[in-house]
Amino acid sequence: MSTLTRDDIEIATRAADQFTRLYYSTYDSPTRVIDLPKFYRPSSAITWNGNPFAGADAVRDLLNETPITKHEVQCFDCHPIPGGQPPNLLVTVSGTVTYGNPANPTVPSNNSAKSKNVDGQPRVFSQTFVLVPDSSAVPAKTSEVAKYYISADALRFVG
Amino acid sequence: MDRDERMREVQDKPGGRKGSSRIRTHRQRPIDNYKDQAAGSSRVSMVNIASSSEPLSIRGASRPTAAGRIRRNAVSLNTSKVPGMPATSTAVVGVKATDQWREYVRSRYNRETRFLNLERMLDDPIVQKYNLLVPGVPGSSGKETAAMFKLAAQLRPPVQTLSLANNHIQSGKDISSVGMFLPKLANLSLANNQLKTMDDIRLLTREKNKLDFLRELVLTGNPIKGNDPANAEQYRRDIVKRFPALEMLDNEPIVKVGFDAPTPHANPSHRLTPIPTTNSFARPMSPSFVMGVDGGLVSEFLTRFFTLFDTQRSELLDVYHPAATFSFSANTSIPPRARIQGLHSTLPNQKNLKWDIWLGGGNGGSRNLSRVGNVDKMAQSLHLGRENVVQSILGLPKTKHDISGAPSGFCLDGWLTGSTLFVTVHGQFTEEPVNALRSFDRSFVLAPAADDSRAKMKGWTVEILSDQLTVRAYSSSDAWTPGPMVVQPIVASKDSQPPNLEAALASIPEPQRAQVARLCQQTGLNVNFAVDCLQQNGWDHERAVGNFEQVKVRVNCFRGFCRIRPCGELRHSAGRSSGLNLCVYLMMLTYLT
Numbered sequence: 001m002s003t004l005t006r007d008d009i010e011i012a013t014r015a016a017d018q019f020t021r022l023y024y025s026t027y028d029s030p031t032r033v034i035d036l037p038k039f040y041r042p043s044s045a046i047t048w049n050g051n052p053f054a055g056a057d058a059v060r061d062l063l064n065e066t067p068i069t070k071h072e073v074q075c076f077d078c079h080p081i082p083g084g085q086p087p088n089l090l091v092t093v094s095g096t097v098t099y100g101n102p103a104n105p106t107v108p109s110n111n112s113a114k115s116k117n118v119d120g121q122p123r124v125f126s127q128t129f130v131l132v133p134d135s136s137a138v139p140a141k142t143s144e145v146a147k148y149y150i151s152a153d154a155l156r157f158v159g
Numbered sequence: 160m161d162r163d164e165r166m167r168e169v170q171d172k173p174g175g176r177k178g179s180s181r182i183r184t185h186r187q188r189p190i191d192n193y194k195d196q197a198a199g200s201s202r203v204s205m206v207n208i209a210s211s212s213e214p215l216s217i218r219g220a221s222r223p224t225a226a227g228r229i230r231r232n233a234v235s236l237n238t239s240k241v242p243g244m245p246a247t248s249t250a251v252v253g254v255k256a257t258d259q260w261r262e263y264v265r266s267r268y269n270r271e272t273r274f275l276n277l278e279r280m281l282d283d284p285i286v287q288k289y290n291l292l293v294p295g296v297p298g299s300s301g302k303e304t305a306a307m308f309k310l311a312a313q314l315r316p317p318v319q320t321l322s323l324a325n326n327h328i329q330s331g332k333d334i335s336s337v338g339m340f341l342p343k344l345a346n347l348s349l350a351n352n353q354l355k356t357m358d359d360i361r362l363l364t365r366e367k368n369k370l371d372f373l374r375e376l377v378l379t380g381n382p383i384k385g386n387d388p389a390n391a392e393q394y395r396r397d398i399v400k401r402f403p404a405l406e407m408l409d410n411e412p413i414v415k416v417g418f419d420a421p422t423p424h425a426n427p428s429h430r431l432t433p434i435p436t437t438n439s440f441a442r443p444m445s446p447s448f449v450m451g452v453d454g455g456l457v458s459e460f461l462t463r464f465f466t467l468f469d470t471q472r473s474e475l476l477d478v479y480h481p482a483a484t485f486s487f488s489a490n491t492s493i494p495p496r497a498r499i500q501g502l503h504s505t506l507p508n509q510k511n512l513k514w515d516i517w518l519g520g521g522n523g524g525s526r527n528l529s530r531v532g533n534v535d536k537m538a539q540s541l542h543l544g545r546e547n548v549v550q551s552i553l554g555l556p557k558t559k560h561d562i563s564g565a566p567s568g569f570c571l572d573g574w575l576t577g578s579t580l581f582v583t584v585h586g587q588f589t590e591e592p593v594n595a596l597r598s599f600d601r602s603f604v605l606a607p608a609a610d611d612s613r614a615k616m617k618g619w620t621v622e623i624l625s626d627q628l629t630v631r632a633y634s635s636s637d638a639w640t641p642g643p644m645v646v647q648p649i650v651a652s653k654d655s656q657p658p659n660l661e662a663a664l665a666s667i668p669e670p671q672r673a674q675v676a677r678l679c680q681q682t683g684l685n686v687n688f689a690v691d692c693l694q695q696n697g698w699d700h701e702r703a704v705g706n707f708e709q710v711k712v713r714v715n716c717f718r719g720f721c722r723i724r725p726c727g728e729l730r731h732s733a734g735r736s737s738g739l740n741l742c743v744y745l746m747m748l749t750y751l752t
């Protein structure tokens with residue numbers, strides 16, 4: 001098994017940076033039903049709070065029944081997984097997510113009321129991805145070493 | 160890449176007088192507005208510019224001076240026959256200055272290549288003619304520059320490439336408005352200026368004004384680039400981090416991986432599917448999910464792993480693959496729900512927990528990549544090879560995972576991906592010696608232990624290829640208690656309050672009525688329960704709400720049972736057992752019905 005180089009690490013880091021930014025901004029966007037499944041392939045395995053799904057189409061179905069979201073990524077990390085070249089990537093993300101519209105405009109704004117209601121507060125989420133290079137995809141740009149997709153995605157509300 | 164060639168050509172032949180005169184043949188004439196029939200919108204836009212009477216919202220050249228204001232007053236006094244009529248004389252002065260800038264900006268724009276060439280601005284005859292205070296010139300302010308870029312934003316077709324090369328630009332302030340007015344810019348040259356620090360670049364990418372679509376950036380010939388090759392990697396990373404779409408920096412490609420990501424300017428007409436507005440999630444929180452492998456194998460691995468992690472970390476050397484990777488990250492944010500539940504103020508010793516030990520410990524520190532900007536730190540905090548992994552985990556605070564406790568304290572998802580097993584675990588541990596709880600998430604990539612491996616010899620069935628640990632402030636494991644979940648609480652508004660609530664409230668004497676109404680609104684309790692709750696808490700609103708939230712947490716614990724047992728049965732058992740006080744019992748009924 002080849003040793004990972006500093007270049008591998010550098011590329012993995014950049015990929016995670018780019019991926020988390022793109023993934024969650026897409027998730028929170030009005031066009032998510034069309035755009036988010038593009039990160040997946042038919043073989044992708046997904047769990048959403050313990051509910052299993054398979055493939056990009058299932059992601060679309062899941063999104064169709066999911067309220068609007070607002071994610072805040074507070075912490076993420078990424079490793080190149082030893083073994084392949086280009087390597088698979090393990091990405092973990094920790095942050096908060098708010099579902100639905102937290103502010104009910106018909107309620108007179110009462111700060112203490114809002115802040116005391118746990119149900120209206122952002123949840124802590126933990127999401128882990130395995131990103132895998134798509135050997136069949138031709139990189140769109142010369143500077144791309146590979147095109148990656150989400151092979152595994154496990155999400156849980158954890159707080 | 161013709162784009163690069165174009166940029167290079169520009170640098171080879173910096174636009175001086177000669178360059179600008181060549182470009183000036185592209186100066187806008189009214190007829191040009193009708194020439195470009197290819198883009199239907201461009202004509203309209205050009206007309207808009209031509210007839211634009213909109214004052215610059217960021218006034219630079221057109222900002223009225225004190226003298227101007229006096230003059231305007233004088234004029235409006237003289238011409239006050241039409242009240243409310245704009246003060247024409249100042250407007251003329253303002254527009255005139257704007258026109259000078261507009262003349263300059265347009266003269267430098269090549270519509271075919273969508274290239275705005277603002278190189279060597281001081282050499283430009285129009286700049287000289289009007290003494291325009293271009294950026295980099297003593298006396299120029301961000302306002303003039305902002306006005307200039309605002310005019311650039313009105314050019315059609317929109318500017319794709321901007322060169323500000325060779326301009327004595329010394330500070331990011333001079334160009335901080337580029338992103339605001341040209342947010343879709345693809346290529347930017349700042350070559351041969353005097354930009355010195357990363358702060359100057361930061362000003363280019365402030366929150367709303369980020370150049371999110373910038374593909375090429377040239378900073379050669381600026382002190383920031385430096386001559387020390389040792390800093391080159393850091394320089395590159397710092398820049399790349401700031402521009403998510405960057406592909407070329409200083410004429411060198413940035414190697415990265417791609418995603419089939421959406422194009423950032425996705426057509427809003429794609430907003431096809433209605434977004435659900437229901438108040439509960441279509442899927443409930445479900446129990447741990449393991450597929451493709453024997454669940455016993457996973458739990459056996461985790462039990463042994465965490466036991467050794469708590470008691471004998473050095474022995475874990477066996478279970479890591481020789482090329483394994485490990486890192487840990489501290490998410491120091493305060494979890495909003497746990498904060499409201501008061502977990503960090505009421506649970507023992509929480510106040511004594513310190514983050515420093517995680518942020519700086521473990522032989523390289525926390526690797527939260529959203530915080531780590533330094534290339535060396537980024538490399539040092541990723542531990543490659545099992546010896547280094549064990550060195551790192553030996554440097555972390557002592558922990559106690561309650562493996563033998565209730566299984567609900569942990570939650571895991573795992574399945575086979577190719578030849579590897581992917582497992583992610585959520586739970587909590589006690590941090591020693593503080594003796595206080597923290598939450599964690601830990602993700603593993605496991606491979607079957609090879610026959611001749613050290614892991615196999617020590618009785619492990621799998622070995623660890625990758626291990627990532629995230630440590631967080633404590634949140635209750637109730638978060639993954641199976642059962643339905645609420646998206647947003649239904650907050651009873653005045654309008655939607657059932658009429659009988661009004662009636663019920665009317666029976667409460669006035670000093671308390673407002674308090675009861677407030678609690679009803681906030682918690683969704685009915686009037687009787689709200690009165691009960693307030694009475695039990697000495698009519699202290701904050702205490703009552705706190706009590707309500709605590710009770711609700713406990714009720715949530717029971718939700719798992721609800722799915723198994725009929726609610727009626729639970730009602731009985733809850734009422735009879737467990738010393739729950741009456742208020743709690745009543746509240747549970749409100750929740751369960």
